[in-house]
Amino acid sequence: MDTKDKNSEHASPGLAASDSATMPVEGAGVAQPAEGSAIPADGKQPKKSGTPFQESLRRLRRDVRAMVSIGFLLFFIILPIVGPPIYRNIGPEMVTSMGDHVTSQVYRDPFHQELDNQDQGPSAYYWLGTDSIGRDLFSRLMQGMLISLVVAIVVEIVTVFLGIFFGVMAGYFGGWIDQILARFTDIMFAFPGLLFAILLTGIFGSSADTTFSSIPLIGQNGNARLVLVSIALALVQWPFIARLVRGQALQLREQQFVEAARSTGTTNFQIIKRHIIPNLIAIIIVQVSLDLGGIIIGEAGLSFLGLGVQPPGSSIGLMISDAQNLVDTHPWEVLLPSIVLTIIVLAFSFLGDGLRDAFDPRSKD
Incomplete structure (x- = not known):
């Protein structure tokens, strides 16, 4: 046998032992990088990239204006729902000039009038004061916010449903x-939407008061016209979403995953349900957040003009209308609902901008 072969034969066990000594022990608790992968300088494994939706949420969380807007909107949504029953049960008992004892459940009712306490400033009885006929401003403001939010949500639900259906x-x-x-959207774009809503509510407003006045919750306390206001605003808004959805659907139907689904025999209904509509959710969310502010302004504007909520009902626009003649003597009664309306509209606007930047792939930083 060759000397070289003998030497290498004797050296093999030692070499194998040396190699095994330098290998990490399996199960030692340290994750080993895959063969050929680069090891980071700090020894940490790189983070896995999330889904596009998760990346969009990360960008949204980094948007300070959008996060502050969400905080304000949550406050203005929770307050009119939770606030009234708490506020009406924690006030002290009031003694009127006639010697009557009135509980907070009575004088803090948004429709109750205390003519002895007209145009009062903030106090222990009325946290934000009273209006010109002695009604609690805070209670009426919460009632007005609830009315505006309910109308906005109902209108947006109808708008999204019609917009997605006809657009797709x-x-x-x-x-x-x-x-x-x-052709229909061309007509709606040519005719001012708010003017159409004013025309509709102006013509059929009196009929709505008679028709819907007997409906519980909806027709009570001057809210009968809200049904007509909601219909008018929905008719104005849905063509805009339908046009947006139509443009996206035109692009999606030409995509390869739709062609692949069609080639496998998938029906049009299943393609729309599984592939078209899910890919529209992001742009619908953005558009809805932008539309909600406009709908709230529309409802407040119609109520301000006397075409929406009727006395003794409460709406932000109606509160501004009732106090517009008191700007010189009691400006607080006008400023309070105006400030709340401004904050709500700006919050929806900033949130819509943040959502658009977060869900738009071109805005990645």
Whole structure:
């Protein structure tokens, strides 16, 4: 046998032992990088990238204006729901000029009038004062915020449903549906939406008071016209979402995953349900957040003009209308609902901008 072979044969066990000595022990609790992968300088494994939706949420959380807006909106949503029953049960008992004892459940009712306490400033009885006929401003403000938010949510639900339905039908199928939608949206864009709502509520407002006045909750306390106001605002808003959805559906129907689904025999309904509509959720959320502020302004504007909520009901626009003649003597009664309306609208606007930046792939930093 060759001397070189003998030497290498004797050296093999030692070499194998040396190699095994330098290998880490399996199960030692330290994750080993894959073969050929680079080891970071700090020894930490790189973080896994999240889904596009998770990345969008991260960008939204970094937007200070959007986060502050969410905080304000949560406050203005929770306050009119939780606030009234608490506020009306924690006030002291009031003794009127006639010697009557009135509990906080009575004088803090948004529709109760205390003519001895007209245009009062903030006090232990009325935290934000009273209006010109002695009604609690804080109670009426919470009632007005609740009215505005309910109308905005109802209108947006109807708007999104109609917008998605007609937009997807027009964008995916085209044909006569697309032509009708295009002509209708052209008419709505040419005719001012708010003017259309004023015209509709102005013509049928009195009929709505008679027709809906007997409906519980809706028709009581001057709220009968809210049904008509909601219909008018929904008719004004839904063509805008339908046009946006139509444009996205036109792009999505040409994508490869839709073509692949179609080639496997998937029905059009299943394609729309599984592939088209889920890919529209992000832009719908952004558009809804931007529209809500406009709907609240629309409802407040109609109530301010006397076409929405009627006395003794409460709405932010109606509160501004009732106090507009008191700007010189009692400006607080006008400023209070105006400030609240401004904050709510700005919060929805800033949130919409933040959502648009977060869900738009081109805005990645």
